[in-house]
Amino acid sequence: xxTVTRRNLLRGGLAAGLGTAALSGCSIADDGSSGGGSSGGGxxxxxxxxxxxxxxxxxKSFEAFxxxxxxxxxxxxxxxxxxxxxxxxxxxxxxTLPDVLWVNSSNFGVYVDSGTFxxxxxxxxxAVGGWQKTVVDQYTxxxxxxxxxxxxxxxxxxxNRQLVQAAGVDPSILTWNPAGTGDTFLPAxxxxxxxxxxxxxxxxxxxxxxxxxxxxxVGSNGGRWQADDDTYxxxxxxxxxEAMQYVVxxxxxxxxxxxxxxxxxxxxxxxxxxxxxxMALFQSGTYNxxxxxxxxxxxxxxxxxxxxxxxRVLVTNxxxxxxxxxxxxxxxALKVLEWLGSEEGAAPIxxxxxxxxxxxxAQQSYLDYWKGKGVDVQPFLDAAAATxxxxxxxxxxxxxxxxxxxxxxxEVFLGRIPVAQGMKQAQDAANAAIRG
Numbered sequence: 001x002x003t004v005t006r007r008n009l010l011r012g013g014l015a016a017g018l019g020t021a022a023l024s025g026c027s028i029a030d031d032g033s034s035g036g037g038s039s040g041g042g043x044x045x046x047x048x049x050x051x052x053x054x055x056x057x058x059x060k061s062f063e064a065f066x067x068x069x070x071x072x073x074x075x076x077x078x079x080x081x082x083x084x085x086x087x088x089x090x091x092x093x094x095x096t097l098p099d100v101l102w103v104n105s106s107n108f109g110v111y112v113d114s115g116t117f118x119x120x121x122x123x124x125x126x127a128v129g130g131w132q133k134t135v136v137d138q139y140t141x142x143x144x145x146x147x148x149x150x151x152x153x154x155x156x157x158x159x160n161r162q163l164v165q166a167a168g169v170d171p172s173i174l175t176w177n178p179a180g181t182g183d184t185f186l187p188a189x190x191x192x193x194x195x196x197x198x199x200x201x202x203x204x205x206x207x208x209x210x211x212x213x214x215x216x217x218v219g220s221n222g223g224r225w226q227a228d229d230d231t232y233x234x235x236x237x238x239x240x241x242e243a244m245q246y247v248v249x250x251x252x253x254x255x256x257x258x259x260x261x262x263x264x265x266x267x268x269x270x271x272x273x274x275x276x277x278x279m280a281l282f283q284s285g286t287y288n289x290x291x292x293x294x295x296x297x298x299x300x301x302x303x304x305x306x307x308x309x310x311x312r313v314l315v316t317n318x319x320x321x322x323x324x325x326x327x328x329x330x331x332x333a334l335k336v337l338e339w340l341g342s343e344e345g346a347a348p349i350x351x352x353x354x355x356x357x358x359x360x361x362a363q364q365s366y367l368d369y370w371k372g373k374g375v376d377v378q379p380f381l382d383a384a385a386a387t388x389x390x391x392x393x394x395x396x397x398x399x400x401x402x403x404x405x406x407x408x409x410x411e412v413f414l415g416r417i418p419v420a421q422g423m424k425q426a427q428d429a430a431n432a433a434i435r436g
Contacts, residue, residue: 147320220308
């Protein structure tokens with residue numbers, strides 16, 4: 001399972017992830033609530049994840065937990081992404097929700113509003129200060145935090161060292177500007193794009209990629225995607241339209257990026273071009289770090305994400321562990337949640353290099369792991385610590401809204417609908433969808 005599909009949760013409002021782990025059985029308590037039951041004098045707390053590549057780190061963490069809490073046994077339940085979000089509402093309706101489970105931002109607000117999750121801000125107030133602020137903000141609703149931050153995505157710019165050196169490009173100082181003033185990025189992307197026979201070397205990965213590309217361009221141009229009341233405003237916002245026009249032009253006018261016909265429905269296309277040595281600059285996130293490290297057979301590095309007229313304003317996205325408000329043993333579930341939010345509980349995640357912990361004290365373990373592999377991931381840590389960020393999709397029907405916008409915006413990227421017209425049309429479709 002590629003890491004781009006397991007944690008790139010903002011791409012189009014949905015991830016296309018396909019898990020490989022088998023669906024395990026859920027522990028059902030006598031009263032119909034899931035997990036939290038007693039067995040042999042102890043309590044089992046079921047913890048549901050969708051990512052089997054992170055499972056070994058969680059197993060290691062829970063070994064240490066059991067040593068300190070012998071009466072509580074966390075039990076991991078793997079549910080593949082392909083069925084995760086279909087199973088969730090069925091479990092809520094049927095009273096079979098696990099005690100603790102991962103959720104993402106697109107499938108979060110509706111369950112908070114219906115009272116499904118424990119109020120972490122009230123239950124674990126002393127722990128909140130140790131968690132990455134952008135993830136805390138992302139999962140704060142109605143004035144309180146509803147999940148324990150687990151993983152965080154941050155955006156950076158992967159680059160092919162040989163290609164950028166040959167073109168005389170410094171990837172660490174690239175700035176884009178739709179007005180053209182001071183734009184060093186577009187000339188660099190053009191210099192890095194070349195075609196020899198049937199082989200094309202692309203300069204950059206402009207694509208219909210919400211998390212790695214167009215949200216970051218919109219934010220770096222001072223634009224807005226949603227208002228505080230969850231409604232979509234991107235089609236009426238000149239800065240957002242201007243930023244999207246710049247991105248679409250990179251594909252259809254400037255030809256420095258692959259065709260949208262190749263990338264609209266294949267989130268791995270650009271990544272594969274980069275790892276095969278046919279793309280020089282690849283803006284992406286921590287979720288693709290292991291893919292690049294495993295696939296690239298050339299020298300590469302990571303620079304900060306692109307800077308725009310409003311500065312470097314990138315998306316940070318997180319995953320949280322939430323508690324079932326109807327768990328049979330609330331105290332045990334809270335002990336597990338508190339552990340997952342501690343340095344000791346989160347350190348195995350970073351130490352394995354498989355994911356970037358959202359527990360700030362554990363992030364050094366991630367840096368140390370990749371430093372041992374000869375990779376400097378400091379740009380990712382800097383992006384995660386930034387306070388000026390582009391807010392991730394929010395609202396109880398964010399997934400529904402973005403899905404409605406997708407159909408139109410993909411046509412915009414294909415060049416079939418003018419950008420301004422398409423963004424207004426997509427905005428109206430998204431707002432109609434969230435109104436139901």
